[in-house]
Amino acid sequence: MAGAPKTNAADIIDRINAIGRDVAEKDELNIFAWNGIVRDLKKLESVPGLGETALLHQAVMWGMKLDRSKVKSLFAESAARFGKTQSWYIIRSNYATLFGDASMVVDLIDFGIGNRGASFVVKAIDVLVSSGFYMAAWGFLLDLRKLDAKSAELIDARYPFLGFASDYISRSGLSDLEVSRRVLLSAKVVVDAGFRLRKFSISAGSYGVSVELSVAADLDRLVDLNFAISDAIASSFESLISEYVTTGVVPWEAGGDYAS
Structure with missing residues (x-):
């Protein structure tokens, strides 16, 4: 029985992944299953060694409901009780698109790679790409090539545009932060309108970098969202x-996932 709590935690994570796939692929949230998972995560909070996992994954669950207040409070509680760990930085940074907050990704970049292993670097690159930090993502990929060549090959195949996008942004005299703030503001506009972000399609060429957010909405609503994004960017930044x-x-x- 000594291994039961961790086994139970692994089962809960599997259930979170399953309900997360339904949200991502079908835009469906099973409230009954959601309630059961959150209830079981709360039970894990008092289990030695699992408190941080319980809190961080409660944040994931509330993220499925687009509840910024709950997500923010759970990350704050986890940091207060268990410190700002590797898991905290990675999971929290994934919600930069929910909050439209580039600082959540900057915190991850500042945390750095260190000796944290290939799995961490791969997850970090995924976050950096989806948040518009292309130069930082390229830098992480260069480090990953030294750390784990096979993982780097997978990232190269997943994001074939990354090297060009990084170089293009640099040659254009832009910073990652300038790009990210606009990408994340666009994402926040979509979330504020009540839509979940599904996937990002990114392309890069001589024309520049194009970021498309896939949304399950009819054509008229998409037109409205594009106007809202343009208005938000124009009113939020002095330079376009x-x-x-x-x-x-x-x-x-x-x-698509991440198109080249």
């Missing part, structure tokens, strides 16, 4: 960089 980087929404069916 649409000559170099564009963001917008596309129908869910037309979206």
